[in-house]
Amino acid sequence: MKYYLIAGERSGDFHAADLMRALRTEDAAAEFRFWGGDLMRAVGGELVHHYQDLAVMGFLEAATGVLKFRRYLKECEKDLQAYRPDVLILVDYGGFNLRVAKFAKAQGLKVFYYISPKIWAWNEGRVEQVKSRVDKMFVILPFEEEFYKRFDYPVDYAGNPTADAVAEFVPTADFHARNQLDQRPIIAVLPGSRKQEIEEMLHVMLAILPPFMVDYQFVVAGVDNLDRVYYQHFERNGIRLVFDQTFDLLSHATAALVTSGTATLETALFGVPQIVCYRTSNISYAIGKLVIKVPYISLVNLIAGHAVVKELIQNDFTARNLMDELKLLLTDEAYQARIKAGYDEIRTKLGQQQAAQKTAALMVGYLKDELKIRN
Structure with a gap:
């Protein structure tokens, strides 16, 4: 046919x-x-x-x-x-x-x-x-x-095909060596796959890097459908880029900063504590507020039916708020446990x-x- x-x-x-x-x-x-x-x-x-x-x-x-x-x-x-x-x-x-x-x-x-x-x-x-x-x-x-x-x-x-794909994924053993990463814990940065998203999100995501650099390394998930030259002005101060290796990156990550979308569900299914981020133009956001009828923007919270992960949207998506939330995510074990319990609920609901x-x-x-x- x-x-x-x-x-x-x-x-x-x-x-x-x-x-x-x-x-x-x-x-x-x-x-x-x-x-x-x-x-x-x-x-x-x-x-x-x-x-x-x-x-x-x-x-x-x-x-x-x-x-x-x-x-x-x-x-x-x-x-x-x-x-x-x-x-x-x-x-x-x-x-x-x-x-x-x-x-x-x-x-x-x-x-x-x-x-x-x-x-x-x-x-x-x-x-x-x-x-x-x-x-x-x-x-x-x-x-x-x-x-x-x-x-x-x-x-x-x-x-859910994402749940199936994550369940079937086998991490690459030499991920760190192949991407010239050291042994510090990884904070995965998933800024999206479209230039408009990346321009809105990535500058803020990377602005919080200095206080965390001693103990952590920030690794940005690039996508090959965009020219690699486009990412070069983001690659500074020890920031690393990996291309089309999102699952591998998440399988090795300690925490993640994620632009709202399918990547939030992927991050949850890998069990990585995350902060969901989103910003668009002020006019688009104002229109969106008038028509959007659900209480959350991330698939994680929507599937769970309650707030599992923090969502920093529009004016709340600032370097200060992101830094404070990331510190909490990395240091508060009870908070980490609540997030991972929510992830377990989601896996049960989705099935494989x-x-x-x-x-x-x-x-x-x-x-x-x-x-x-x-x-």
Whole structure:
């Protein structure tokens, strides 16, 4: 069968690549065409656009990119018409993907959604769009099943792919030597994967370094989808950079400073005490406060249902607050124990269920059932 996938971000590329591999085990004749990244390209198929072309951050930034957004949307619509896949599989990235879903549905295409857009956080009204445009939704957070049930829309939860990936990961034995690190405990710095995020976050994260340098080393998780030259002006005063080794870094870290996103869940699943950080433009933040309906921004706290880790957001994200919180994180054993107990709750809720493989099996099963009905 022919599969057309759209992943608009780095984490979507990661999860979509796993799903594609799993689809191949369920459907040996699988053909892929996609909008995504290097991980999806490595699986095989035709890459239409890299997710870097699509990336925006915040409400204001999204608004200023409207013309580019519309251009890519029209291009995607034409490409779908020409390719005529057996199924369109959308991966997160709701602003773009829900519009593509509307077009695809009108063209009579089968539409699956893997990793629900976060409409439970800021726009419950979009549930009606999902119901009318998406044939099957496959969620990766356990509370999403209950959320959609409230709107009489059954979804499939087959586990969380991040939990599976962390459980299967084997740390590299020579991580320190390979990256020229010494034996001081590591504070991992995860500033995000997009330039807009990194510019907002990394200067503040690294400003707190001096009081900790004697006893700790700060190691920044760089990503290869950005030019390494871009990171050079951050690499100073003993700061180390490692590229595309986030899991290895977390497996060796004592504590972490993490930009809100999937990385907060990854950090929790590695058992690393963390501070969740986030800042965007003032206008984007003001708009966000009006529409966001959940009490937390980190997946850690949302899945647990209570505050497990500290969130420093917008005006609270200052060097002073970050320094004070990090000192507490490193020295207060009772605080560390409370965080790790919260992480245990999250692991229990998520489970380890080979999410990508089970989701692929469900998808192929639904498609085969549809073919039987047609024939």
